[in-house]
Amino acid sequence: MFNYLEPPNAFYEFERIYSAQQWAKKQCWITDYLTENRPDIIGFQEVFSIESLKLLLNGLGYEYFAVVDEPEVIDDFIYKRPVVAIASRFPIVAVAAVEPDTELTKALGLSEFTFSRQVLRATIDLPHLGQSDCYVVHFKSKRPMIEVVECKVATPEKNIIEHLKADIAGGWASTVQRGSEATLLMVEMIKRREATQNPMLIMGDFNNNLSDGVLSHLITNSLRFAPAFDSKTYLEKYCLNDAWQLFVKSQNSITTNVQQEATTELIRTPTHYYGASSSVLDYILLSCEFDTGYDDSFFSVSDYHTYDRHLINPEFERDDQSSDHAVVLIKLKLRH
Numbered sequence: 001m002f003n004y005l006e007p008p009n010a011f012y013e014f015e016r017i018y019s020a021q022q023w024a025k026k027q028c029w030i031t032d033y034l035t036e037n038r039p040d041i042i043g044f045q046e047v048f049s050i051e052s053l054k055l056l057l058n059g060l061g062y063e064y065f066a067v068v069d070e071p072e073v074i075d076d077f078i079y080k081r082p083v084v085a086i087a088s089r090f091p092i093v094a095v096a097a098v099e100p101d102t103e104l105t106k107a108l109g110l111s112e113f114t115f116s117r118q119v120l121r122a123t124i125d126l127p128h129l130g131q132s133d134c135y136v137v138h139f140k141s142k143r144p145m146i147e148v149v150e151c152k153v154a155t156p157e158k159n160i161i162e163h164l165k166a167d168i169a170g171g172w173a174s175t176v177q178r179g180s181e182a183t184l185l186m187v188e189m190i191k192r193r194e195a196t197q198n199p200m201l202i203m204g205d206f207n208n209n210l211s212d213g214v215l216s217h218l219i220t221n222s223l224r225f226a227p228a229f230d231s232k233t234y235l236e237k238y239c240l241n242d243a244w245q246l247f248v249k250s251q252n253s254i255t256t257n258v259q260q261e262a263t264t265e266l267i268r269t270p271t272h273y274y275g276a277s278s279s280v281l282d283y284i285l286l287s288c289e290f291d292t293g294y295d296d297s298f299f300s301v302s303d304y305h306t307y308d309r310h311l312i313n314p315e316f317e318r319d320d321q322s323s324d325h326a327v328v329l330i331k332l333k334l335r336h
Contacts, residue, residue, distance in 0.1 A: 001030075002324045003082070005048035010078045018321070026321035027056060033307065034060050037329055041124065043136035043203040044085040045117075047071075053085060062087040068097035069118040084136040084204065086122045093131060094123040100184040108180065115181055116140040121192075128298055128334060129199050129289060133192060137185065137204035139215075140178040144170025178207060179214040186218055190238050193287070199298075200287040202240065205325060207281055210242060218285060236294060240285040243330045244268055247304035250292055269306035271326040282328050290332060302333035 003011045004026070010017045018026065034042070034057075047053055047067070054065045065087045072081040086092070098119040105113040117138040126132045146166045150159050189200055208215050221239045223231050248266050270278035288294040290301060308326035310319035 001044050001046040001053075001082075002322070003046055003048065004044075004053060005079055005082075006052045008077065009048070011048060011082075012078070012080055014075070014078055022321050029310075029319065029322045030056065031060065032318075033327065037305075037307070039329060040090060041086070041088045041134060041201075043120075043134075044087070045136075045138040045205050046082040047085045048079045048082045050083070050085065057087045062089060064088040064090065064092040064124075066092055066095040066120065066122050068095060068120045082117075084117055084120050084138050086120055086134060086136050088122070088124050088134075090127070091125045092122050093125055096121045098135070098185060098188050101187060104187060105184065108183075110180055113180060113184070115185075116177060119181075119185055123198065126199075131196070132199040132201065133189075133196070135185070135189065135200070135202040135204075137181075137202060137206070139181050139205065139207045140174050141207045142171065142174055142178075145173040145177070146170030175214055182206075182215050182218055186240075189240075193238055199289040200240065201284065201290075203284045203328075205282050209279055209281070210283055236288045236291075240287060241291050243284040243286055243290075243301050243328075244304055246286060246291055246301040247330065250300040250302060253292060269308060269326065271306060271308070271328060272324070273311055282325055284328055284330055292335070298335060299332040300335055301330055303329075303331035305329045305331075 003016075005011045005018070007018045007020065007023050042062075044053070048071045050067050050070070057065055065085065067083055067085045069083040071079045071083055073079055098115075098121050100113060100115070105111065120136040122134045122136070123131050124134050144167050146169055148159075148162050148166045151162075154162075185202075189202070192198070193200060202218075206215060210216070210219065219240055219242055221235065223235065226235075251266065268280060271280050271282040272278065286301070289297050290299045291297050292300045306326045306328055310322040311324075311326055314322070
């Protein structure tokens with residue numbers, strides 16, 4: 001949402017307040033996207049004004065809305081620590097904040113661990129599936145967790161050295177936090193799956209490439225030392241799959257001409273741009289009920305769309321107050 005905060009409140013610093021015109025543009029951009037694409041379930045990041053968003057969504061047909069946390073307010077009108085939210089056209093029957101296993105955090109040397117943004121779990125009554133657990137995340141960014149206050153009496157070289165050390169140590173601290181969040185969440189998802197058998201969906205800003213070693217365990221599909229037969233029998237039920245990969249699989253399965261398949265290779269679109277670089281930071285992961293390779297699956301991923309025109313071809317009047325990320329949207333098709 002890129003700082004969704006209703007004026008006259010400020011985000012992070014006292015002068016960062018939307019004008020009435022800017023706020024109207026932000027509301028309009030969100031409305032236009034949802035009206036055009038009509039997602040049944042949508043996860044949000046960077047929400048400050050919870051009631052404002054709830055009201056906006058209700059007017060667009062989203063009867064069900066949930067958060068599990070509140071932003072922090074300092075100095076009466078300055079907000080920080082935005083929260084995640086979820087909206088649905090289908091009934092949300094239960095909502096919970098995911099709490100990490102305290103014994104496990106201690107075993108990992110993370111005795112004071114908390115999620116940088118509280119993870120939301122909404123149990124939604126989905127057609128054909130019934131109660132399904134939808135998780136919304138916003139993992140720790142790559143911004144270094146250590147800041148340097150420049151010393152005016154220090155030499156330029158000394159200041160650069162201090163910045164370098166802070167970047168190295170602070171960047172690693174952010175990586176540890178992000179990887180720990182993903183790890184502890186995945187453990188809780190597995191425990192929840194074992195207890196309820198509910199299908200699983202997780203969506204959000206991962207702030208990292210999924211194939212990076214920091215997050216790759218989110219899509220782990222093999223075990224090193226377990227018996228091969230048992231792994232094949234049980235493992236896929238507890239694993240997550242990247243929706244993009246499921247989409248590619250479903251497209252390939254309906255392509256019968258080998259030459260045609262080779263000439264229509266699907267290219268994944270980035271979801272974030274920084275300077276001259278681009279990357280995929282935003283994901284939707286799904287359990288085996290959405291994998292056509294699983295015998296008892298209910299759905300296939302029939303479409304995968306990355307909405308990015310506001311990033312690659314922006315128009316000021318339309319996109320001035322848009323998101324700084326692309327929006328990932330998938331469509332699910334019932335299997336017969």
